[in-house]
Amino acid sequence: MSAPALRCESLSRWYGEVQGLAGLTVTIESGIIGLLGPNGSGKSTLMRLLTGQIHASRGWVEVLGERIIPGTYDIFRRIGYAPGEDVHFESERSVDFLKLMARIGGDSAQQARERADKALELVGMASKGSVRLNAMSKGMRQRIKIAQALLFDPELLLLDEPLNGMDPISRRKTLDLVRDMAEKGNTVILASHVLHEVEGVTDHMLLLHHGRLLAEGRLSEIRELIDQKPRRATVRGTELSKLGASLLADDLVSGLEFVDDGCIHLDTRNLPELLERLQIAGEEGLIHSLETDDQELEMIYDMLVGGSAR
Amino acid sequence: MNAITAVARFSFWRRASGLKLLGPSLVALLPCLMMAIILLEEPIDAFDLYRDYMVPATLYFVLPLVCMFIMLPVLSELYEKGSIGYLYTRPAPRWKMLVGMYLGAFAATLPVFFIGVAGPMLLGLASSDSASFGEWISLSLAIFAILAIAGLAYGSICIFIGVKTKRPIIWAFVVLLGLGSTMGSLPGAGQEFSLHYYLISLAYKWCGITGSKTDLFSPLESVASVPESLFILFATSAAMMAFTAVAARQRDVL
Amino acid sequence: MAFRAAEYERFHGERTSRPTWIPIATATLARGWASKWVRRMSFLSLLMGFTIVVLLYVFNQIAPDWRHLVETAGSRVSEQNDGFRIDSKFYLHLLGIFVNPFVLILSLMFGHDLIASDLRTNAMEAYFSRPITPLSYLFGRTVAFVGFLMLATFGPIMLIWCGDLLFSEEGHIDDIANVPLGMFLSLLLSCTVVALMVQAITILTRSAIWTNLVFLVIFVMVQGMGAMLWGITDNSSFLAISYFHDTYVACAATLGELDGLTASHASAPLAFSVLIGLAVVSFSIIMRGLKRRSLLA
Numbered sequence: 001m002s003a004p005a006l007r008c009e010s011l012s013r014w015y016g017e018v019q020g021l022a023g024l025t026v027t028i029e030s031g032i033i034g035l036l037g038p039n040g041s042g043k044s045t046l047m048r049l050l051t052g053q054i055h056a057s058r059g060w061v062e063v064l065g066e067r068i069i070p071g072t073y074d075i076f077r078r079i080g081y082a083p084g085e086d087v088h089f090e091s092e093r094s095v096d097f098l099k100l101m102a103r104i105g106g107d108s109a110q111q112a113r114e115r116a117d118k119a120l121e122l123v124g125m126a127s128k129g130s131v132r133l134n135a136m137s138k139g140m141r142q143r144i145k146i147a148q149a150l151l152f153d154p155e156l157l158l159l160d161e162p163l164n165g166m167d168p169i170s171r172r173k174t175l176d177l178v179r180d181m182a183e184k185g186n187t188v189i190l191a192s193h194v195l196h197e198v199e200g201v202t203d204h205m206l207l208l209h210h211g212r213l214l215a216e217g218r219l220s221e222i223r224e225l226i227d228q229k230p231r232r233a234t235v236r237g238t239e240l241s242k243l244g245a246s247l248l249a250d251d252l253v254s255g256l257e258f259v260d261d262g263c264i265h266l267d268t269r270n271l272p273e274l275l276e277r278l279q280i281a282g283e284e285g286l287i288h289s290l291e292t293d294d295q296e297l298e299m300i301y302d303m304l305v306g307g308s309a310r
Numbered sequence: 311m312n313a314i315t316a317v318a319r320f321s322f323w324r325r326a327s328g329l330k331l332l333g334p335s336l337v338a339l340l341p342c343l344m345m346a347i348i349l350l351e352e353p354i355d356a357f358d359l360y361r362d363y364m365v366p367a368t369l370y371f372v373l374p375l376v377c378m379f380i381m382l383p384v385l386s387e388l389y390e391k392g393s394i395g396y397l398y399t400r401p402a403p404r405w406k407m408l409v410g411m412y413l414g415a416f417a418a419t420l421p422v423f424f425i426g427v428a429g430p431m432l433l434g435l436a437s438s439d440s441a442s443f444g445e446w447i448s449l450s451l452a453i454f455a456i457l458a459i460a461g462l463a464y465g466s467i468c469i470f471i472g473v474k475t476k477r478p479i480i481w482a483f484v485v486l487l488g489l490g491s492t493m494g495s496l497p498g499a500g501q502e503f504s505l506h507y508y509l510i511s512l513a514y515k516w517c518g519i520t521g522s523k524t525d526l527f528s529p530l531e532s533v534a535s536v537p538e539s540l541f542i543l544f545a546t547s548a549a550m551m552a553f554t555a556v557a558a559r560q561r562d563v564l
Numbered sequence: 565m566a567f568r569a570a571e572y573e574r575f576h577g578e579r580t581s582r583p584t585w586i587p588i589a590t591a592t593l594a595r596g597w598a599s600k601w602v603r604r605m606s607f608l609s610l611l612m613g614f615t616i617v618v619l620l621y622v623f624n625q626i627a628p629d630w631r632h633l634v635e636t637a638g639s640r641v642s643e644q645n646d647g648f649r650i651d652s653k654f655y656l657h658l659l660g661i662f663v664n665p666f667v668l669i670l671s672l673m674f675g676h677d678l679i680a681s682d683l684r685t686n687a688m689e690a691y692f693s694r695p696i697t698p699l700s701y702l703f704g705r706t707v708a709f710v711g712f713l714m715l716a717t718f719g720p721i722m723l724i725w726c727g728d729l730l731f732s733e734e735g736h737i738d739d740i741a742n743v744p745l746g747m748f749l750s751l752l753l754s755c756t757v758v759a760l761m762v763q764a765i766t767i768l769t770r771s772a773i774w775t776n777l778v779f780l781v782i783f784v785m786v787q788g789m790g791a792m793l794w795g796i797t798d799n800s801s802f803l804a805i806s807y808f809h810d811t812y813v814a815c816a817a818t819l820g821e822l823d824g825l826t827a828s829h830a831s832a833p834l835a836f837s838v839l840i841g842l843a844v845v846s847f848s849i850i851m852r853g854l855k856r857r858s859l860l861a
Binding site for chain 3: 347351352371372378477478483
Binding site: 053075076085091100106 | 320
C-alpha cells in the first residue's frame, strides 16, 4: 500500500507572535485537493513546510512517506513545487531556466534539454523557450513556474496560487493540466483563493483560516457538517407576509426577514420540504423568483468563517 | 557534479553578463588611476610605485570591495526575493547549490582582478624603463595569484554573510574592511588574527616588497611562511563554506 | 460601449496650499524611526555627546581650573601647539567622532533605501499620479534624511557645547560663540551632500545593495586614495577628494579656524567647490531620473 501523499500531525508555525499555522493534523491520500483560504490563512506557510523551506515550530509533516525537514532533497525527485513567489531569474531565457532546474536535479545537458522542451510543451509555451523571463507577462511566468514543477514527472504536485495573473484561457488550460495529472494517478495540492475555479477541478477541500483548519473533506461532507446552520431561501413575490406567517405556523422556517414589500429571506433547517411548499405557492402565482444558497463553496466558506471570504 | 557545474555556470553569468562587471572593474582600476596621477606629478619609478604603494592599496581596498560587489549579492539577493526556494526544492543537497554559487561568482571575480592587475602593468610598461618586461609580468602574476587566493577566502566570507545575516553590507564592511584590512595593517598581536596579515605575508614573499611605504602596510616583525599563509587562506575558505551550509539549513526561506 | 484606457493622468483637480513635500518627509521620518538600528545609532551618538558633557561636569567638580591646567600642560608638550584650549577649534576634533562614523553607518542602514524601495515597488507611479512634483518628492526625502544625519552629528555637538558653556567660567562664551551657527551651516551642507549622493547612486543603480557598495567605494576607498595621493605627492589638494576632509575644512572655514590648522589641508574654496559640485551633480542625476519616472516631463 503506497504512503499517503501528505500526513501531518500538530503542524504549527509561528512568526514571532503571529500564528502562521496552528496545530494542523490531516492525512491526504491522493487526488486533487484544493487548499483554500483568504490571504494570510496559512496556505503558503503550509506549502513551505511541505517543501522544507521553513522549520516547523511544532509537529511534523510527511510527504509521500518521507519526513520533511529543511535540507531534505531526495524527495524532490517525486515532488514538483511551484511557489507563490515570482521567478526572479530575470535574465534567463525560459528554456535555460528550465534546463538549469533539470541539471540541478542531476540530468545531463541533453536530458535537461529534453525535459525542458517537454515541460514547455505541457504548459503551452513551446514557442516561448527563447524569451527571457523578464520579457514575459506575469501569466507567462506563472506557466513557466508550473513547467519547472513538472520537469521530473512528479507524483505529487504542489501549486501555490498558480492561477494568479493568468488570462481565462491559460487558467482553463492549467486546470485541464491539473485534471490530467490526477487522472494519471498523481496527487495535486492546489492552493488558491479563486474558489469557483478550484471547485471546477475538485470537491475535496482543505479550508484554512487564520492558520487553523476550518474544515476538511468533500464539499458535500462539509456541507453536512454545518447543517446545524439553517439554509436560506430568498423569495420574491406577492402576499409574502401571509406566506411567511403560514410557514412559521407550520414550523417550516426558523426565521424570516422582510427585505422589502416584495422580498423575503427564509431560514430553514428543512429545505426540501420548504421548497415543496414554495412550489405550491409558485403554482398559485404568488412567487416571482426563488433563490437558495446551494452547495457553493463561497457560501460554505462564508458560513464557516462568519464573514466575507473576499 | 551536474548540479554544481550547472549552478556555477548560472552563477557566473548572473554576475558577469551585461555590464555587471563594469562597476567592480572600475573599482579595480582605481589604483591604476592613482598611478597615472602620481606619475604626472612626481618623477617616481612606476615599478616601485606599483609594488610599494599600489599593491598594498589593492589588497587593502580593491580586494574586499570587489569581493563585496560580486560575491555578497550572490545569495542575499536570492533570499531577499524568495527565489532561493526554486533552488532548495531541487533533488540535490543544498551544499551543492551553495558550492556552485560560490565557484561561479568566484570565477566572475577573476576577470576583474585581471583588469586590476593588467591596467597598472600596461601603464607601468609604458612609462617606466627601470624594470624589465619579465619583472612586470612576474610581479603582476604574483599579485593576481594573491588576489585569486584571497578571493576564495573573502568570497566564502561574503557568501556566509549573505546567507547568515539580513544586513550583509554592514557585516561585510566590518569583517572584511574592519577586522580584515584594518586589523591586519595595525601593528600588534591582533594582526595574526586577520586574513589580511597572511595576504601581506604572501605579498612580501611573492612580490618582493621589503618594507612599508604607507600606513596601509605596516612593516611586519615576522612574516608568515608561504605554506602557513596558503593553509590559513584555503582553510578559511573551506571552513566558511561549511558554516554557510549549516546556516543555509537553519535559515528559513520566507 | 467603449472602455476608457486606464492610465495615469496629470492631476487637474483643486490643490491645497499645504506643501506636498511635508507628507513625504513625515513618512520618511516615520520609516527611519521605525528601524531599531537607526534609533540605536541616533541614541548612541547622543549618548556619546551626553557622556562628554558628564565628563566636563565631573572635571569641573574635581578641579574647577582644569582648563588652565590642561592648557598649560599642552603648551609644554608642544611649543608649536598653543595648548589644549577648548575653543572653537576643539569642536573640529569632534567631527572625527560624530561625523565620520555616523554619517557612514546611517547611510548604509537607512539612506540606501530612501528611493530604492519606491523604485523596487513601482511606487513612483503612485506618487506622481498625485499632485506632487519630482522636486517636492526629492525635497521631502532629503529633508527627512538630513534630519537624521543632523540629529546624529550636530545634535551631540550641540549637547557638548551646552555642557561646555554651562560648566565653564565667564568669558568662555567668547571662545565658542560662533560654534552653533558655524557648525550648523557646515554640517547642513555636508549632510545635504550625503543625502543627495546616496539618492543619486540609487537612481543610477536602482538597487539598495549596489547603492551601499558604491557608497562604500566613495567614502572609504576614495578617502584612502586621497590620503595616499597626498602622502606620495605632498600635494594637499588631493585631500579634497575625501568627503570627510572637505567637511572638516568647511567646518574650519565657517568657524574661522582655517588659518589655525597645523595639519595639511585642502583649501577652503576647493573643499566647498567639491561639496557643492557633488551636490549639484547628484541633484541633476536625481531630477533627471525622477522626471523620467514621473510622466510629467
